[in-house]
Amino acid sequence: MAVKNRLINPGAGFARAGFAGMLFLAMLLVSSMAMAAKYDVVPPSGTHKGEDVPQPIEFPHNTHVKDNGINCMYCHTYARRSKVAGIPPTSKCMGCHKVIATDKPRIQQLTKYWEDKEPPPWKKVHDVPDFVHFTHEKHLKTLVFDREFPVEDVKEVCAFCHGELENMTVANKVKPLNMGFCVNCHIKNKDLGAPGDCWKCHK
């Protein structure tokens, strides 16, 4: 059982499991802790109450992630190979929605954008200041690919900074994403190679 890799975010595991499941999980965790200690990532802590960001189409993350089990990186495909995670092009939406749920008003809205050849004016929700150098690809490489963390569970890693999108409709900023938030996590995960040099992020 690849328990070692599951240890990436024990906190999230507890939150989802019921109380009975929790006991079982706790036992599992403790038994695997010893052999898996070096795989342990300490997730960043802190919460934030972001303002609602109205989007042109009320995109339901929960339907896609929770109900249909679509991987975050299926749509936000640039996350693993560039600085930004990116918003998928409308063609990617249409790839499915030419045939799926075409009777829903939101899909019809989307189809209209597609037919008018207009990109929906999506708003950025998670933004760091302009003086910050942040790369998605390096974080994903360190936390997922280099550790052989199961890619199908990548949402647990994304949740470190983006919250549990599977329980949101339109994305909302629920983590502070300020310097303290970043630095604390970098200090705690120094062993994984998280740098502490100012010029790694400040530009």
Add this chain to the structure above:
Amino acid sequence: MSLDNILNHWSDYRKGSEEGGHHDYEHRWAMAINLDLCIGCNACSTACYAENNLAVVGKERFEKGQAMHWMRIERYWDQQELEHPEQGASFLPMMCQQCGAATCEPVCPVAATYHTPDGLNAQVYNRCIGSRYCSNNCPFRVRYFNFYSYYESAWPEPMEQQLNPDISVRDKGVMEKCTFCVQRIRTVKDKAFMEDRPVQDGEVVPACAQACPTSAIVFGDTMDEGSMVSKLWKKHQVERGVYQKTRHAKKNADLRGYRIFEDLNVDPSVMYLERVREDI
């Protein structure tokens, strides 16, 4: 850098290059500038303006000495007494020397300027409070202060479109200086990290070196033995942490390397190539 940290590690922090420096260095970026190749065209300076969002301050402020040219070309006459064009101009591109024992660092009251594990002298704009101590303590006069919010006038529409997104636009009250194009270093290092390999020599090319029509500027990592810059430093017997005033007395025409103000023991990372004709 907390007070505790300073008190406990002060002697470590002040260790010179001859003792290995105060870091476990990952890289030590350095340059070799061949002054015999430099034709004083200012292409490097222009490239630096474009790459690093340097504000053009206008003639008046320039005359007051408020220009923001991180890279400036200093012009000297070999024979002052002669008439132009016989005077024999020589040029020297001057920018932050990324000193190994930088005099600007310990005087900063908020540690906005500090030494990175890359051997660079960093300037963190967000942290800088504009005390200007660093600038006054730099023997090379290569730090530039934002006396005004230059961005308000330096890039009239649509010129703001040319700003480099990889480096911030500085506002009033902040010190700045050559960074060895840290944004380019960062990009290359990120790429190397993604490909699980070390950074190759010649991969990082700062804007000034890229623009130089005579390739007078060579950039690289002196920790990488095989790099061009290491070889040049070695060939001209220039070494970090070593004080070599006497070398020039050898009158060996092949040994042209020298570092400016080496005798101050600031351990600059830039080697210039030019026969030193007068004794200092």
